[in-house]
Amino acid sequence: MIVVAGTPGTGKSLLGSNIARLLGRRFATISWIVLEKGLWVQYDARRRSFVIDYEGLLGALRRYTGYVVETHWLEPFEELLDVVEGVIVTRCNPVVLLRRLERRGWPPQKVAENVEAELMGVIAEEARRLAGKGIPVVEIDTTRGSPAQNAVDAVEMLRRGEVRCCIEWLSVLQEEELGFLLEKLTTLASGVGRNE
Ligand SMILES: Nc1ncnc2c1ncn2[C@@H]1O[C@H](COP(=O)(O)OP(=O)(O)OP(=O)(O)O)[C@@H](O)[C@H]1O
Numbered sequence: 505m506i507v508v509a510g511t512p513g514t515g516k517s518l519l520g521s522n523i524a525r526l527l528g529r530r531f532a533t534i535s536w537i538v539l540e541k542g543l544w545v546q547y548d549a550r551r552r553s554f555v556i557d558y559e560g561l562l563g564a565l566r567r568y569t570g571y572v573v574e575t576h577w578l579e580p581f582e583e584l585l586d587v588v589e590g591v592i593v594t595r596c597n598p599v600v601l602l603r604r605l606e607r608r609g610w611p612p613q614k615v616a617e618n619v620e621a622e623l624m625g626v627i628a629e630e631a632r633r634l635a636g637k638g639i640p641v642v643e644i645d646t647t648r649g650s651p652a653q654n655a656v657d658a659v660e661m662l663r664r665g666e667v668r669c670c671i672e673w674l675s676v677l678q679e680e681e682l683g684f685l686l687e688k689l690t691t692l693a694s695g696v697g698r699n700e
């Protein structure tokens with residue numbers, strides 16, 4: 505199983521489906537698996553997300569060994585080390601991610617939460633924990649470039665066992681970009697401008 509992980513909107517579906525096509529594998533997302541197999545116990549309307557039947561999910565994932573699986577949640581895979589061939593983390597410049605997520609019409613707080621998570625590299629950090637347990641992990645920047653080329657690069661790096669990390673947006677971004685982002689995040693998180 506090849507796991508494609510990343511903050512929402514960083515390009516997991518595009519990259520993951522391209523990787524699946526390239527390798528002649530099937531593609532699934534953890535959300536499809538949860539919905540299709542009825543692996544949720546309740547819906548949390550406030551967070552617009554499902555509360556998962558965790559043990560059920562672990563069992564189900566074991567039946568997806570040859571797949572490319574998309575997730576923004578890596579915790580279950582820590583218990584599936586024997587079937588995970590590698591993890592590809594999609595990264596996206598938070599300034600660009602902000603635009604991608606705003607276009608989706610998500611609630612401002614949810615946009616802010618996810619842009620902040622990408623800025624801080626929350627999922628990349630979780631992936632590094634898997635790297636520490638011997639799983640090959642590469643990070644792919646999807647800010648620009650074609651998903652097809654990104655897929656070729658990712659597969660090639662995994663094949664070579666190359667471990668490529670660690671994009672740190674806090675060091676990469678210019679001071680003005682950071683200033684813009686922090687101001688924007690404060691506004692979004694406070695819900696100001698909700699109806700603009
Ligand atoms: N490599 C890329 N180059 C340019 N734009 C991209 C790239 N990857 C993704 N995008 C843009 O980002 C958007 C989100 O991509 P995608 O749906 O693949 O993200 P995701 O991580 O799967 O999101 P979600 O977590 O909601 O499932 C796409 O509609 C596309 O506009």
Ligand SMILES: [Mg+2]
Pocket residue numbers: 516517518533574
């Ligand atoms: Mg997706």
